[in-house]
Amino acid sequence: MIDNPFYAPEFHGPYELFSLGDFVLEEGYTLRDCRLAYATFGELNEAKDNAILVTTWYSGTHQIMRDVYIGPGRALNPEEYFIVAINQIGNGLSSSPHNTDGTHAMAGFPRVRIGDDVRAQERLLRELFGIERLELVVGGSMGAQQTYEWAVRFPEKVKRAAPIAGTARNTPHDFIYTQALVETITSDPAFEGGWYEGSSGLRSALARHARIWSVMGFSTEFWKQERWRPLGFASADDFQVGFVDAYFAPMDPNDLLCMAWKWQRGDVSRHTEGDLAAALGRISAKTFVMPIDEDMFFPPRDCAAEQKLIPNSELRVIESTGGHLGLFGFEESFIPQIDRHLGELLSS
Amino acid sequence: MIDNPFYAPEFHGPYELFSLGDFVLEEGYTLRDCRLAYATFGELNEAKDNAILVTTWYSGTHQIMRDVYIGPGRALNPEEYFIVAINQIGNGLSSSPHNTDGTHAMAGFPRVRIGDDVRAQERLLRELFGIERLELVVGGSMGAQQTYEWAVRFPEKVKRAAPIAGTARNTPHDFIYTQALVETITSDPAFEGGWYEGSSGLRSALARHARIWSVMGFSTEFWKQERWRPLGFASADDFQVGFVDAYFAPMDPNDLLCMAWKWQRGDVSRHTEGDLAAALGRISAKTFVMPIDEDMFFPPRDCAAEQKLIPNSELRVIESTGGHLGLFGFEESFIPQIDRHLGELLSS
Numbered sequence A, B: 001m002i003d004n005p006f007y008a009p010e011f012h013g014p015y016e017l018f019s020l021g022d023f024v025l026e027e028g029y030t031l032r033d034c035r036l037a038y039a040t041f042g043e044l045n046e047a048k049d050n051a052i053l054v055t056t057w058y059s060g061t062h063q064i065m066r067d068v069y070i071g072p073g074r075a076l077n078p079e080e081y082f083i084v085a086i087n088q089i090g091n092g093l094s095s096s097p098h099n100t101d102g103t104h105a106m107a108g109f110p111r112v113r114i115g116d117d118v119r120a121q122e123r124l125l126r127e128l129f130g131i132e133r134l135e136l137v138v139g140g141s142m143g144a145q146q147t148y149e150w151a152v153r154f155p156e157k158v159k160r161a162a163p164i165a166g167t168a169r170n171t172p173h174d175f176i177y178t179q180a181l182v183e184t185i186t187s188d189p190a191f192e193g194g195w196y197e198g199s200s201g202l203r204s205a206l207a208r209h210a211r212i213w214s215v216m217g218f219s220t221e222f223w224k225q226e227r228w229r230p231l232g233f234a235s236a237d238d239f240q241v242g243f244v245d246a247y248f249a250p251m252d253p254n255d256l257l258c259m260a261w262k263w264q265r266g267d268v269s270r271h272t273e274g275d276l277a278a279a280l281g282r283i284s285a286k287t288f289v290m291p292i293d294e295d296m297f298f299p300p301r302d303c304a305a306e307q308k309l310i311p312n313s314e315l316r317v318i319e320s321t322g323g324h325l326g327l328f329g330f331e332e333s334f335i336p337q338i339d340r341h342l343g344e345l346l347s348s
Helices: A062-069 A114-129 A142-153 A172-186 A189-194 A199-217 A220-224 A236-248 A253-264 A268-272 A276-281 A300-307 A323-328 A334-346 B062-069 B114-129 B142-153 B172-186 B189-194 B199-217 B220-224 B236-248 B253-264 B268-272 B276-281 B300-307 B323-328 B334-346
Strands: A016-019 A035-041 A051-054 A082-086 A136-140 A160-164 A286-289 A313-315 B016-019 B035-041 B051-054 B082-086 B136-140 B160-164 B286-289 B313-315
Touching: A016 A114, A035 A062, A035 A114, A051 A062, A051 A114, A062 A082, A062 A334, A082 A114, A114 A142, A136 A142, A136 A334, A142 A160, A142 A253, A142 A268, A142 A276, A160 A334, A172 A199, A172 A253, A172 B199, A172 B220, A172 B236, A189 A199, A189 A253, A199 A236, A199 A253, A199 A323, A199 B172, A199 B199, A220 B172, A220 B300, A236 B172, A268 A276, A286 A300, A286 A334, A300 A313, A300 B220, B016 B114, B035 B062, B035 B114, B051 B062, B051 B114, B062 B082, B062 B334, B082 B114, B114 B142, B136 B142, B136 B334, B142 B160, B142 B253, B142 B268, B142 B276, B160 B334, B172 B199, B172 B253, B189 B199, B189 B253, B199 B236, B199 B253, B199 B323, B268 B276, B286 B300, B286 B334, B300 B313
Parallel strands: A051 A082, A051 A136, A136 A160, A160 A286, A286 A313, B051 B082, B051 B136, B136 B160, B160 B286, B286 B313
Antiparallel strands: A016 A035, A035 A082, B016 B035, B035 B082
């Protein structure tokens, strides 16, 4: 356990904790008192058939999903749906290296897989709310990995699925990209094998980690067109310092590494002995596959190749010069596209 | 000066040295006994009108240009042309941080710009060979930066130009990408501000530098299609260890940093107070702008935007899943395309 004031309701808004008790992970370790942090929006109806699950991405929490994706008048409308946003394991609010005591604290935290998150989320929804079927599962990036995992693992429980800017089986290039992120942290002597005293000594490492996000997270046009200017920055470096570096600076390095390991290994074909077509063929959900056109590491062609393997699916490409991090919704045109596609999906 | 056996004829093939004497750099420092390493192929005719200049890229030397781009029966045919391949300053064969003595040794090496290389190359060609006009200037990546600089700075001396996979004015994204490369080295405590005893302590840093090349240097499809397999590797990591890491491992870190600084600031519009259209409008050379379709950091659209500003030019896109590092010619289809375009250019 390491104190980190960032992971608190004052930064992320209110949330609840659900304990799974001792939770056995796919890699064969038992996470004691495994907790999921979640937030709900709207009311569950009596038939319990208006539930939507919103998942989270690398470094993200329910906060950004709440602020950018959910709201009255939006596709994810809490006046119509009961929306549950569940924080992924390792994201700092749910059980994570930095907030775990004992054997599994910090560098001792066990390896977690996307499948662990999805099994844990399924239990939360069923045991806490009695939800047996979801109108929609939706998430971006690693949230898309969880969305695919839901649709393949629990086909009967997922009526619709909207994986945004992510893949069902992580690509080799994505693995290498994530590894470069990982090594900015693990190569720093202050990392001490994950047993650092505090994370302030790792601020430089986190900045290097952020700068690799700068290279891959946006698009070449984002930088060329100076799209950071309308966001209130005076130069590209000002934007990197004030937005990209600042975003990651308060985070716990081990927490990021926990998520990175999981991201690298997201793969629904683990259910079908490596046969991706067989895994995706299991999906019964109506699925909108929603890549971002300028995404440098989940390029549309990778997503399109998977979409072709999903029976009842459509490819819906989002246009955004923001690239992958367009997910943050900082470009005005982004959210209307999301809402249009999710609205169509929900009414189909 | 630091001993580095890699920078020797046994690894790069024979070359000559030309001394410029004391050479004043654009940044206002005097490089004493500035030397250019060069190699020639073919014979200069009496009229001295069959000369071609071949430039080098980041980390590259005349060796790869000789082995991959030049040869009998090729567009760059030494039976027809007098081909001079000149190593850029900082590449380890020409004057570079690691092979310089005194004040300018190692971290004391002054900042060098693309314009310095081009002025130095012009002197070599004129003073040593009496060459006043070039049939062609051609180079890839940073070699393309030098090619553009030649065509803008000395329009009357360049009859044809072929910048491959590079830009006339470096893009903001490219700057950020290169900075991420730089920081893998400068952030390592063993770097000691550039005053390391030997570079073996920086092997890990050089490997991280290499791994960022893995992320950006190829294409997402290169990794997905396992295009490393025909190159004789058993896994993606085997390829990274055996090809990418191994390529950079013997190099001098300060030499790489010298080239990186130069790359980041390549900009022909320095001649025209920042007006890129005016700079490129000066070019009288018949110019083929040759981006690689899958290049992640010199994407065709950046090159196409520049090509439109060059009076007598054509856009010739090279198709290569190899991405930027397709320049190495490891994909069978790459060199025939280069030869076809250069052949057409030379016969026009």
